[in-house]
Amino acid sequence: MKRLLAWAAFLAGCLYFLLPLVGMTEFSLKMRRGEYSFDAYARVFEDPRFWETFGYSLTLAAATIVFGVLLVVPTAYWVRLKLPQARPVIEFITLLPLVIPAIVIVFGYIRLYNTSSILPLTGSAFGTDILLMMGYATLALPYMYRAVDTGLRTIDVATLTEAAQSLGAGWFTILARIILPNVLVAVLSGAFLTLAIVIGEFTMAALLNRPAFGPFMQLLGANRAYEPPALAVIAFAITWGCMGLIQLVTRLSKHERAKV
């Protein structure tokens, strides 16, 4: 009886999750009348705006990841090593982006960094790109910080630092050649999650008026019939790829630990 109920709950859930995935895939193949074809995908890939916006979002994601790692790894390391009393405050700040909706944060950016302010970031395209990257770094902060901090918990930060220092290493060497390789799995997990969040992000990019992939998808969705589900399939594949890579690096690292 219990097993029956369990199977019923599980299968009903599966049905709910599978139907939209089947629906979007089937719809994306229906562009040619009467038979299945990849025409919608061909149309999407022919569109130069697809490659422009996708490339733009990918570049921005890469910049966000580099910036996020440079910001989070030294901070989390330093807090663990020297400032354990600051930990609750830092953790609270990193959780704030889950509390304050993205649309409110970007609203603040637009008002704070407009052309008549001290720091007129929205005045130029490059300045707005920087602002958008900062916005994405903010969105990714809770995940990135938590991943890196968990990674640091598994290593003995104080001993590693002292050992490196007594061998004559400076702070940069310690961070780049001791700490970073030791938390690489955590950093990579955070990086792929950041990629998954940034690549299709709509709200911030649309309100800052930058040609990102999210607003492009929305625009296509408002005007076309068969290309949007094709884009949804592509976006789902990217998200799946990011999560798969996270699992892969975690599993590979477990193998390495087991060998030692």
Added chain:
Amino acid sequence: MRDTAPPAARWRLPVEWLGILPFVAFALLFLILPTMKIVIGAFQSPDGSFTLQNLIDLNTDSIRNAYWTSVKLSLITALLGCAVGFAMAAAVVFGGLPRFIRSPLLTFSGVASNFAGVPLAFAFIATLGPAGLVTLWLKTQFGINLRAYGFNLLSFWGLVVTYLFFQIPLMILIITPALDGLKREWREAAEVLGATAGQYWRMVAFPILFPSLLGTFALLFANAFGAVATAFALTGPQLNIVPIKLFAQIRGDVLGNPNLGYALAFGMIVLTGLANVIYIVLRTRSERWLK
């Protein structure tokens, strides 16, 4: 020379704090100050003086409706997300399903909880929209016209069905570790003392899980309340919920008063903030039990 204090007792520049300076600068510039700008703006009149008029002005039919619809949408999707997510997680953890299901379910939940925004709206339009897979299938196979039964994807309930696609997986991701934390000994102890399965759930498991459940509920609420992209791609700018209204206000000052926009955003912070305070408080309480 004799009266110089030993170096340890002398006040030193707290150099350790310099290490988190970049982080503090980032958090101030791109998280705290922008939010403060909105909060302060909500209490300012156009000439910069203090006022409560903006918050009072929120009390119009249209804005009240928007808040009410948003709160309703967030509550319902959080409630259903919790219930269904709990059922699926419980089925996998206790229901005697084969063990190999567990890891794919968690992986899939990770993917689905991140598959939000514009593409999610496309997926549901292709499935439950006017020409969607399920809509057509029901019509041709069973002669059921969803529209005739009052279901419209581009409406409140359509949004509920769509939001559940990221709400349920989030619940599964958070609650599965909590269910794993229920110790076998507790159940055995209850059984030895003569408790039925129902009594065990009602008097042992549920009180332990309650903070986790309510906390996750608060997180799901905030998650739905702040979502813009899915609703915007699904219904366009016409659906009257707070994030969509704020989006239109930021783009083109549709309310005709910039400070009213601040107040609208401030209201969002208050509601999601409240939900998350509940979450954080209950989460620390539940973690005491689940070690």
